[in-house]
Amino acid sequence: MQIFKGKHEIRDFISKCKALGKRVGFVPTMGYLHQGHLSLMQTATKDCEVVVASIFVNPTQFGPKEDFSEYPRDFVKDCRLLEAQGVDALFYPEVQEMYGDDFSTWVEVSGLGDSLCGKSRPGHFRGVATVVTKLFNIIQPDSAYFGQKDAQQSLVIKRMAQDLDLPVKVVIVPTVREKDGLAMSSRNVYLTPEQRAVAPVLYSSLQKAEQMVAEGEREIKKLESMVIDELAKHKDAEIDYVEIRSLPNLEKSDRLESFSLMALAVRFGQTRLIDNIILEV
Numbered sequence: 001m002q003i004f005k006g007k008h009e010i011r012d013f014i015s016k017c018k019a020l021g022k023r024v025g026f027v028p029t030m031g032y033l034h035q036g037h038l039s040l041m042q043t044a045t046k047d048c049e050v051v052v053a054s055i056f057v058n059p060t061q062f063g064p065k066e067d068f069s070e071y072p073r074d075f076v077k078d079c080r081l082l083e084a085q086g087v088d089a090l091f092y093p094e095v096q097e098m099y100g101d102d103f104s105t106w107v108e109v110s111g112l113g114d115s116l117c118g119k120s121r122p123g124h125f126r127g128v129a130t131v132v133t134k135l136f137n138i139i140q141p142d143s144a145y146f147g148q149k150d151a152q153q154s155l156v157i158k159r160m161a162q163d164l165d166l167p168v169k170v171v172i173v174p175t176v177r178e179k180d181g182l183a184m185s186s187r188n189v190y191l192t193p194e195q196r197a198v199a200p201v202l203y204s205s206l207q208k209a210e211q212m213v214a215e216g217e218r219e220i221k222k223l224e225s226m227v228i229d230e231l232a233k234h235k236d237a238e239i240d241y242v243e244i245r246s247l248p249n250l251e252k253s254d255r256l257e258s259f260s261l262m263a264l265a266v267r268f269g270q271t272r273l274i275d276n277i278i279l280e281v
């Protein structure tokens with residue numbers, strides 16, 4: 001695997017691949033890789049002849065009181081995993097390479113980026129949309145791969161690519177979970193053993209909602225309340241939000257119609273975890 005820290009160097013590499021007629025697949029990450037990330041790489045490998053990953057802990061998507069400096073990092077292990085996965089190239093820029101000294105242009109997806117995580121993390125999706133636009137411009141991939149685990153992020157990026165006519169196919173890959181149902185996340189490493197033991201309640205409560213829908217429940221308030229009650233049984237779990245919103249526009253309504261996203265965010269101490277499920281009627 002070739003590692004590039006400079007945008008011009010990786011661009012040269014990509015240009016050579018494209019000149020040979022190869023399709024380029026791109027998987028942006030913040031590193032500390034796990035099987036969830038690797039399933040994006042596997043999907044990219046099936047679709048494309050060249051797979052490029054990036055590791056960049058993007059400061060502009062973290063709020064001032066968030067965990068940017070504590071975000072877990074293990075570059076050596078990440079490289080080993082990427083090599084084993086057959087990834088061709090890694091883009092690993094410094095913050096200075098991405099933002100320079102007087103960065104002043106932002107990409108904002110209004111509406112979609114304002115609710116759910118956007119409400120609890122003001123500016124988060126502006127940082128995400130901006131860095132992904134830059135990465136798309138640097139890598140110029142044919143396809144890019146994102147996880148359903150970050151459902152709102154995936155919707156924001158799809159909309160952004162569509163609205164800005166970015167010539168990239170955005171592919172969403174299913175959430176990879178631990179055996180007990182907890183969605184894999186780089187942040188799971190911060191959970192204490194006690195919190196880790198409780199954390200599977202995020203997914204099991206979403207599954208209960210799915211079951212209620214299968215049994216005929218359509219009232220959104222009832223479904224949300226049931227999940228809130230399930231989570232509230234655990235004093236360690238502080239609910240940030242539990243909401244059902246329409247897909248793909250994340251609008252609120254009273255009753256379930258066709259496809260909806262049930263999403264939640266929960267804090268265990270300093271660690272904020274998210275999960276979601278798609279409800280279909």
Ligand code: AMP
Pocket residue numbers: 028029030031035036037039040145146147148149150173174175176177183184185186
């Ligand atoms: P991150 O490094 O957390 O920014 O994630 C990089 C990409 O991996 C994003 O598209 C995430 O949605 C995706 N991802 C993270 N965790 C999972 C998971 N458990 N299953 C599937 N995709 C994931």
